[in-house]
Amino acid sequence: MELQDLMVRQDFNQKKMPLYLVISEALREKIIGGEYAPGEQLPSEYDLGEIFKVSRTTVRKAISNLVNQGLVISQHGKGVFVKKHHKTTFSLTNPLTFFEVDLARQGLTGKASTIGIERIEASTEICSRLNLAAKSQVYQQQQIISVDESPIALDTAYFPLEIGAVLAEQLQTGFTYATLERCGFTLKRAEIVLECTRADPQLSKYLEVSIGAPLLVYHYVAYTKDKRVVACGETLSNADRMCYSVVLDRD
Amino acid sequence: MELQDLMVRQDFNQKKMPLYLVISEALREKIIGGEYAPGEQLPSEYDLGEIFKVSRTTVRKAISNLVNQGLVISQHGKGVFVKKHHKTTFSLTNPLTFFEVDLARQGLTGKASTIGIERIEASTEICSRLNLAAKSQVYQQQQIISVDESPIALDTAYFPLEIGAVLAEQLQTGFTYATLERCGFTLKRAEIVLECTRADPQLSKYLEVSIGAPLLVYHYVAYTKDKRVVACGETLSNADRMCYSVVLDRD
DNA sequence: TAGTGGTCTAGACCACACG
DNA sequence: GTGTGGTCTAGACCACTAC
Numbered sequence: 373m374e375l376q377d378l379m380v381r382q383d384f385n386q387k388k389m390p391l392y393l394v395i396s397e398a399l400r401e402k403i404i405g406g407e408y409a410p411g412e413q414l415p416s417e418y419d420l421g422e423i424f425k426v427s428r429t430t431v432r433k434a435i436s437n438l439v440n441q442g443l444v445i446s447q448h449g450k451g452v453f454v455k456k457h458h459k460t461t462f463s464l465t466n467p468l469t470f471f472e473v474d475l476a477r478q479g480l481t482g483k484a485s486t487i488g489i490e491r492i493e494a495s496t497e498i499c500s501r502l503n504l505a506a507k508s509q510v511y512q513q514q515q516i517i518s519v520d521e522s523p524i525a526l527d528t529a530y531f532p533l534e535i536g537a538v539l540a541e542q543l544q545t546g547f548t549y550a551t552l553e554r555c556g557f558t559l560k561r562a563e564i565v566l567e568c569t570r571a572d573p574q575l576s577k578y579l580e581v582s583i584g585a586p587l588l589v590y591h592y593v594a595y596t597k598d599k600r601v602v603a604c605g606e607t608l609s610n611a612d613r614m615c616y617s618v619v620l621d622r623d
Numbered sequence: 624m625e626l627q628d629l630m631v632r633q634d635f636n637q638k639k640m641p642l643y644l645v646i647s648e649a650l651r652e653k654i655i656g657g658e659y660a661p662g663e664q665l666p667s668e669y670d671l672g673e674i675f676k677v678s679r680t681t682v683r684k685a686i687s688n689l690v691n692q693g694l695v696i697s698q699h700g701k702g703v704f705v706k707k708h709h710k711t712t713f714s715l716t717n718p719l720t721f722f723e724v725d726l727a728r729q730g731l732t733g734k735a736s737t738i739g740i741e742r743i744e745a746s747t748e749i750c751s752r753l754n755l756a757a758k759s760q761v762y763q764q765q766q767i768i769s770v771d772e773s774p775i776a777l778d779t780a781y782f783p784l785e786i787g788a789v790l791a792e793q794l795q796t797g798f799t800y801a802t803l804e805r806c807g808f809t810l811k812r813a814e815i816v817l818e819c820t821r822a823d824p825q826l827s828k829y830l831e832v833s834i835g836a837p838l839l840v841y842h843y844v845a846y847t848k849d850k851r852v853v854a855c856g857e858t859l860s861n862a863d864r865m866c867y868s869v870v871l872d873r874d
Numbered sequence: 875t876a877g878t879g880g881t882c883t884a885g886a887c888c889a890c891a892c893g
Numbered sequence: 894g895t896g897t898g899g900t901c902t903a904g905a906c907c908a909c910t911a912c
Contacts, residue, residue, distance in 0.1 A: 390881060393834075397824065416897060427883045432898085440691065440835025441821045448898050449890035459818065464869055564869045567710065568819050568837050568862035570692045573648065583644075584691025586819050586837030586862065611819035611837065618715055618815045618869055639889095641900060667878060678902045683879085699879050700909030 395424050395434035403443050403454050410456040414444065417452075439582065442612050457612055460519050462590075464564065464618040471547055475519065482519045484527070484547045489513040489540060491533075498530050501593050501604040511536025515548070516578060517607070524613050526578050529605035552594070552602055560597040566590055566616060569608070579610050586611040646675050646685035654694050654705050661707040665695065668703075690833065693863050708863060711770050713841075715815065715869040722798055726770065733770050735778070735798050740764040740791060742784075749781050752844050752855040762787025766799070767829060768858070775864050777829050780856035803845070803853055811848035817841055817867060820859070830861050837862035 389397075402408050415423065420431045435452055438444045446452045463474050475482040494502065494510040502510065510530050517525040529548050531539065535557065542551050552559065571585045579587070590607040640648075653659050666674065671682045686703055689695045697703045714725050726733040745753065745761040753761065761781050768776040780799050782790065786808065793802050803810060822836045830838070841858040 392881080393824065400823070418897085427885095429884090430882060433881085435898095437834055441823065442835075446898065447891090449892080449896080451897060461816070464871060560872065562871045564871065565712070565866055566817055566839075566869070567866035568839055570837065572651070572692065573644065583688060584693075586821065588817075588819055615816055615818035618817070620715060620813045620815065621811065643900080669878085678904095680903090681901060684900085686879095697879065698910090700877080700911080702878060702910095 391424075391426055392430050392433035392437065395420070395426070395431065396437035399434065399438060400441070400443060403438070408454050410454050412454050413450075414452040414454070440584075455612075459613055459615050460524060462614065462616050464616055471517070472550065480519050482517060482524075482547075484515045484517050484545070486545065487514050487516055491536070494530060498604065501601070502530060502532055503601050504532060509533055511540060513548070517547075517609075519613070523579050523610075525607050525609035526575065527605060527607040529603055531603050532601070535602055548603065548605070549594070557596055557602045559594050559602070560599075561595040563593045563595075564590060568611065575608060579608070581610055581612075588614055588616070590616070642675075642677055643681050643684035643688065646671070646677070646682065647688035650685065650689060651692070651694060654689075659705050661705050663705050664701075665703040665705070691835075693836075706863075710864055710866050711775060713865060713867050715867055722768070723801065731770050733768060733798075735766045735768050735796070737796065738765050738767055742787070745781060749855065752852070753781060753783055754852050755783060760784055762791060764799070768798075768860075770864070774830050774861075776858050776860035777826065778856060778858040780854050782854050783852065786853055799854065799856070800845070808847055808853045810845050810853070811850075812846040814844045814846075815841060819862065826859060830859070832861055832863075839865055839867070841867070 399408075399414065408414060414420070414435075417428050417431045417435070420434075421428050424431070435444065435446060438452075439446055442457075443455060444452050445455050460478060460480060461474065462471060472482060490512055491509055492512050494504065494508055496506060498510060499506050499508050502508075504510070510532060513527075513529045513531070513536075515527045515529075516523050517527055527548065535552075539551060539555055542555060546554075549559065567589045569587050569589050571579065571581050571583055571587055573583055575581075575587065576583045576585065579585075581587075587608045588611045590609070591605075592607070593604040594602050596602055650659075650665065659665060665671070665686075668679050668682045668686070671685075672679050675682070686695065686697060689703075690697055693708075694706060695703050696706050711729060711731060712725065713722060723733060741763055742760055743763050745755065745759055745763075747757060749761065750757050750759050753759075755761070761783060764778075764780045764782070764787075766778045766780075767774050768778055778799065790802060790806055793806060797805075800810065818840045820838050820840050822830065822832050822834055822838055824834055826832075826838065827834045827836065830836075832838075838859045839862045841860070842856075843858070844855040845853050847853055
């Protein structure tokens with residue numbers, strides 16, 4: 373019955389679509405169309421195999437496709453469930469805002485937990501971004517940023533020694549920009565690059581996503597009003613849960 | 624020999640890593656470390672199976688992992704090759720710049736080919752973004768943006784009727800922002816949201832990426848100085864080939 | 875024609891979740 | 894224990910590329 377429709381579509385498109393694609397597309401439409409509601413469980417791999425008359429391997433390939441598209445999540449021992457997405461927005465609009473402020477505006481609560489802060493010899497790239505001589509020592513801080521108790525981003529920040537030394541204790545808690553300001557480093561400018569990357573096995577653990585899942589990367593260099601670099605770093609966030617907004621005005 | 628090292632690492636990590644992960648991590652390190660150079664071909668699936676003493680299915684799972692991480696590209700009938708990444712940067716910095724300008728600065732050449740422009744009834748969301756009454760008619764334009772002869776983004780733009788009518792012919796060629804300006808619609812403000820999504824089968828064809836590949840989404844609403852909305856739309860770009868930059872200054 | 879990746883099967887065994 | 898997804902095998906056949 374369902375299978376009929378699928379075969380028809382396959383002929384209609386004049387293409388030999390592989391079976392797994394026919395199946396993942398069929399499921400995709402049901403998900404997009406709301407026939408499978410967010411949070412709902414799909415039939416088991418075995419049942420899908422029976423329904424579509426294919427092997428379990430093929431069903432798994434189809435499901436893997438849906439997982440890659442961010443439509444479903446597969447839970448070992450439980451089943452495959454339609455994802456509920458809720459994206460958090462981080463505003464890049466002037467004046468420089470803070471993540472807590474953005475979160476509060478969206479009725480969310482965030483937390484930054486420091487997983488490490490240490491003095492290291494900076495890489496060539498970091499030295500250049502911080503405008504320091506090669507092989508300078510810097511403070512490196514890593515934080516997991518959680519929203520509503522689930523990890524959304526991993527922030528790695530680098531500070532010149534004289535700044536990091538002052539902040540080392542305070543940086544253990546709270547968000548980086550906010551801590552800097554509280555300690556008298558008023559931010560005047562931030563240079564930002566946004567790009568996308570994919571989770572390697574280590575990041576996939578920190579952010580609780582699958583290997584290869586897309587991550588948004590927020591590269592930053594922050595300056596005080598005397599044009600001194602106070603920090604640089606990267607925030608890697610779960611691309612399914614974060615977006616950035618900007619408003620550009622021209623004089 | 625190699626296998627030995629891998630097994631040792633597996634024990635060392637105190638984790639039962641699945642074979643495909645051990646293999647994809649081994650290959651990943653060689654790629655990152657430059658042992659496999661960009662553009663170089665990996666051993667065939669059959670050979671990798673012999674090398675690691677596993678079935679071809681397992682080798683394929685490992686390679687699929689690398690593809691998902693954007694490290695390699697698999698070419699039917701030819702082989703698996705290490706990717707060469709070259710990202711194009713699009714600046715969001717004030718004043719509003721144009722993609723051509725950015726490209727030229729990077730020594731690249733871009734082209735926008737219109738694949739369709741038609742008058743349609745706008746969705747509720749588009750009407751709201753264009754500040755029009757529900758079910759208004761609008762012009763919808765779709766363009767493939769290519770850099771150095773390969774597709775990098777799909778832009779879908781919506782224009783109110785009175786603007787679209789003026790532009791319909793000219794919009795057939797050239798970049799949207801530039802065409803608007805040339806026709807006397809000076810842009811004063813753009814509201815932008817950046818997020819990440821994944822390629823569905825249709826987008827995967829247009830942008831020549833695999834299904835589920837990450838795409839950067841640039842949502843925009845553009846205003847003239849009399850606060851009139853002249854256009855809105857989305858630019859979906861290959862996340863492996865595009866990034867966005869912003870500079871924020873605070874008064 | 876030979877070599878490569880792409881699809882698919884049938885079946886085995888393991889690990890996790892839940893009652 | 895039962896059911897679920899996770900890993901892995903061995904082998905078949907197809908489609909694309911290159912010579």
